[in-house]
Amino acid sequence: MAEDDERCGAGLAREYSGEQRTPVMQEKRCRAPASAPPLECSAYTLEVTGKGIAEIEDARSRILSGTPINIAFLGNESHDQRINAARVIRTCGFEPVPILSARRLRSMEDLDTLLHALIEVAAPSRFILVGGDPAQPAGPFADSLGLLSAGILQRHAIRRVGIVAYPEGHPKIDADALWRSLKWKVAFLREEGCAVEITTQFGFDADAVSRWIVRLRDEGIDCPVRVGVPGAAGAGRLLGFARQFGVLSSARIVRRYGIALADPVQHVGPERFLDRLAAGLIGRDPGNVLFHLYPFGGIAEATGWMDEYLAKHGVPGVVSLRSARPDCGNPR
Template sequence: MESDAAAAKMAGLLDDHSLEMTGRDVDELTAARDLVPSGTRINITFLAGEDTALRVGAAAAVRAYGFTPVPHISARRLSSRAELAGFLEALRRVGAADNVFVAGGDPAEARGPFEDSLSVIDSGLEQHGVRRVSIAGYPEGHPGIPDHVLWPTLAGKLAALADRGLGGEVITQFGFDADPVLDWIAAVRERGIGVPIRVGVPGPAGVRRLIRYATRLGVATGAGLTRRFGADLPATAGPDGFLRALATDYHPERHGDVKLHFYTFGGLRATTQWINAFRDTTRDESSKQPPGGSS
């Protein structure tokens, strides 16, 4: 059984969680809309093979359903400054430019003038109605960037946002082990960085699919999942163990403002159903606790 304190921390972490979808997931969003709390932040990815109209249409649908759209901007996928300006203005026309997530993106070489997320931040996002920018965090490292570069890069991006009067937050890559995530968050706070952090959580999905995503995001993460399950891979896995460990060892006085961000892998409805069921389960477990804590 969870202790009362861990159950309370779990409830706090689940409150105001965010979700992720692609431009093609509007039907999934429609199916899940009654299961998602009003105002929930929903990130819309910036993938190859999707165009501006598809991304903007998805952001408009998120807003129309009463949620908060957070469109992604992939720096190295942008071919020109005009493309970025056009995208932001299209978002502003549908009321979806306030919040964005900016990342360097998957391509090794930039298609245009933006080499990284900092160059996009420095382009003047605020001139197009942007008020808050999320950036990426890597608790288990980045396969192409050493840690001694990641730390000053993180601080530099947040400083640039502050200089421009923009709010900021960090969304981490998803992981399967709470310890390195919490250690990393503690290290962020020790560096004097106090912005909110959303911990990336893998929604329920096939384990082999999770490994593919994890390996793309970070070799250590993917290898860790393989070691966890060994050769006997189950068909699917949920993040319940990860979340329980996170809630147990999360200490607000040390780790600060922490929430959850669920990567849905195209399964927005399935992830939302899982979150609601998990919340109910943890609430029921807490209500069954004997006075004085766990038994």
């Protein structure tokens, strides 16, 4: 996810660096239980840090009411900043989605105190669970599986959970381990009666993303998917974030995206990526596919660009985005 540590997904690497966890439930078809609550169905979600929350206030008039906005869990920010971000997002009429970084939480009390404050101040309807990057956990949670096993779903009545995925692969985790982890989490959350949404790392290879979506559905996982899309920004900035996030892309794929490697000040949007993704899913049954917008060029520019693109083109073959809130309801 988009926080300083989770950009590279190192927390997930550590989840499978030791003993492989393969509970019986892993092999079940991962369909939503009848009791799972509906998920938010905005065409795209956004992301912000505690330090950058003023961007949301400044761009308030440009963002659709009710849009889910993820709150990154940066190592150099405090819980007070995260809680304030959730409060501002809710006050502005949007849906706060806090990210919980397992390896940065100091204790069970630290986790419960944070969750209690977030719920009291902003009543988030969904939380995203990630591992975290520190070499040594700050407390008892080594990974997001540890958070799930700690009983937080029951203690805090959490029934909507987001998890992350890496369609283009990960530099520290092999593909089989990524799939095992994803299937375990989805099955666990389904068993707990939670609605699940998957957000993917941003990237430049639309073909890899479309292949991943097809396999996801073939594996029987029908959760809504939010494809990570980088907002319009300078080429140098995009490539810098790609290195920081551990995004694996060849020069050929980067050029296909529209980035000229020799021109770092070139301004690049994701239109080629979105068009190629739609083309790759024509004739398929991709299920409920939406977007998560990484606003590398700023919130206002990212939302303006995406709104204009969707109004003109939609994304046929992925999901009808000509309406602001497609009717997705529960996973099928």
